Every structure is written in structure tokens, then in C-alpha cells.
Amino acid sequence: MKADQPGEPVISLRGVTAELGSRPVLRGIDLTVHHGEVVALLGANGSGKSTAVRTVIGQVPVTRGEIELFGTPRRRFSDWGRVGYVPQRTTAAGGVPATVTEVVSSGRLSRARFGILRKADREAVHQVLELVGMADHAKQSVDALSGGQHQRVLIARALASQPDLLIMDEPMAGVDHASQEMLAETLREQVGQGASVLLVLHELGPLEPLINRAVVLRDGCVAHDGPPPPAVGQHALPGHDHVHPHAAHGAEPVRTGLLS
Numbered sequence: 001m002k003a004d005q006p007g008e009p010v011i012s013l014r015g016v017t018a019e020l021g022s023r024p025v026l027r028g029i030d031l032t033v034h035h036g037e038v039v040a041l042l043g044a045n046g047s048g049k050s051t052a053v054r055t056v057i058g059q060v061p062v063t064r065g066e067i068e069l070f071g072t073p074r075r076r077f078s079d080w081g082r083v084g085y086v087p088q089r090t091t092a093a094g095g096v097p098a099t100v101t102e103v104v105s106s107g108r109l110s111r112a113r114f115g116i117l118r119k120a121d122r123e124a125v126h127q128v129l130e131l132v133g134m135a136d137h138a139k140q141s142v143d144a145l146s147g148g149q150h151q152r153v154l155i156a157r158a159l160a161s162q163p164d165l166l167i168m169d170e171p172m173a174g175v176d177h178a179s180q181e182m183l184a185e186t187l188r189e190q191v192g193q194g195a196s197v198l199l200v201l202h203e204l205g206p207l208e209p210l211i212n213r214a215v216v217l218r219d220g221c222v223a224h225d226g227p228p229p230p231a232v233g234q235h236a237l238p239g240h241d242h243v244h245p246h247a248a249h250g251a252e253p254v255r256t257g258l259l260s
């Protein structure tokens with residue numbers, strides 16, 4: 001396995017455009033995640049965040065531009081065991097009856113020789129279930145889980161291959177507070193072990209201390225790439241104007257313009 005070095009790009013998008021239903025959704029975006037970085041991808045509903053991460057994993061074709069993973073053009077990249085992907089939860093609830101262990105084991109297949117899970121693979125699955133606090137639910141059907149538990153299972157599935165790169169689409173959406181804290185802690189551990197992370201988020205929330213950089217999309221273009229915007233939070237969500245708590249009564253709201 002090629003060892004990537006600190007500072008080297010693990011994800012690189014250059015001038016990427018993509019269309020969905022013949023409508024331009026990405027209009028020439030540049031996005032880089034360097035080794036060891038945690039990058040938040042922010043933006044209003046429909047700005048193209050999910051589409052951008054789905055181009056990276058090959059679920060949405062690009063019409064122009066270049067994508068590289070670990071320095072290899074995406075169409076030639078085959079080492080998918082190095083990439084853990086957590087889809088937006090709504091798109092992952094397929095209604096297929098499966099146990100927690102079965103779902104998490106599916107995330108291990110890219111590391112299993114000849115697609116057969118051996119003892120070491122089963123141990124790795126058990127370890128990630130412990131990590132996300134779901135070992136007691138191993139035999140349970142995923143249909144019976146709460147939103148937070150379901151998300152823990154999806155994250156365990158992504159971690160089961162011990163990936164170097166984690167791509168997560170709104171991992172905190174619809175997740176209870178305890179699960180959010182646990183997910184933040186899990187992510188902190190992964191980053192501590194050298195993982196690189198790209199996260200689609202609506203707000204930084206409990207993950208804020210982990211975020212190195214934020215890329216904000218607006219209408220399929222990059223509107224900001226740099227330090228996380230300070231106003232990101234409930235008040236910066238689309239439809240909200242940010243008012244500083246100490247602002248004089250009657251002061252005009254400050255429009256950050258970053259997320260709306």
C-alpha cells in the first residue's frame with residue numbers, strides 16, 4: 001500500500017462539473033483534502049454538497065474536470081478499502097432486512113481476501129461495533145434501530161475496513177445528542193490515528209473543534225475555502241440572519257452570506 005505523506009492531497013477535485021437530469025449542479029469546483037485534514041463541506045440545501053462527494057466515490061459522473069484519490073485519477077483508483085463512505089442516512093435506509101453485524105461486515109469485504117470474512121475480519125467488525133457502542137445490538141435487525149443507532153451502524157460499516165479516508169454525508173443529521181457526542185469522539189480517535197476526513201455538514205456543532213478547514217458551496221460553485229466561518233450554526237442556516245447577542249437593540253442583522 002502506498003503510504004501518503006502529511007500534506008499530500010488524498011482528495012483532489014479540479015474544475016469539476018456535473019449535471020443531474022441535464023441540470024448543471026456542480027459548476028467547476030476545486031476541492032482538496034490533504035492527508036490528516038478534516039474538511040467540512042458546507043452550503044445551503046441544494047448547493048451541491050452531496051453531489052460533490054458522490055462524484056468522488058463515482059456515484060455521479062463528471063462532465064468536466066479531474067478527480068484524484070490518493071494521487072491516482074479516480075477512474076484508475078481501485079483501492080476502495082482505503083475509503084470509508086457514510087451516505088446521507090435517508091438514501092441508505094433501503095428497507096433490506098439485515099442484522100447490524102451483516103451491515104457492518106459488508107464494509108469489511110473490500111479488505112477480505114477473495115471476499116471471504118475470516119477470523120481477523122470478524123474481530124475487526126466486532127471492534128468497530130464496540131467503538132460505536134453497538135456491540136450489544138450485533139444480532140438485531142437494522143430496521144429496529146433508532147436514528148442515532150442507525151447512524152452508528154453506518155459509521156461502523158465505514159470504519160470496518162480501517163480506512164485512511166472517511167467521507168461522511170451529514171453524519172449528525174437526525175442523531176440524538178448522546179450519539180452525536182459518541183460520533184464526535186469516534187471521529188477524533190480516527191483523526192488521531194492519521195485518518196483524513198471530508199464531512200458534509202449543515203452546521204459544525206460538536207465537530208467544530210475537529211474541523212481544520214471549511215469549503216462552502218453556493219449554487220454549485222465554491223464560495224469560500226478557508227477557516228471555518230465563525231457564524232456557522234443555527235443562526236447561519238439558510239433563512240436565518242445572524243444577530244450578534246450584544247448587538248444594540250434594533251441593529252441590522254449581519255448577513256454572513258456564506259450559507260444562504
Ligand SMILES: Nc1ncnc2c1ncn2[C@@H]1O[C@H](COP(=O)(O)OP(=O)(O)OP(=O)(O)O)[C@@H](O)[C@H]1O
Pocket residue numbers: 020021023025043044045046047048049050051052
Ligand atoms: N437525481 C437527481 N436528478 C435531478 N436533480 C437532482 C438529483 N439529485 C439532486 N438533484 C438536484 O441537484 C441539486 C444539488 O443537490 P445535492 O443533494 O447535491 O445538494 P446538497 O447541497 O447536498 O443539499 P442538501 O443539503 O439538501 O442535501 C439540488 O437542486 C437537487 O434538487
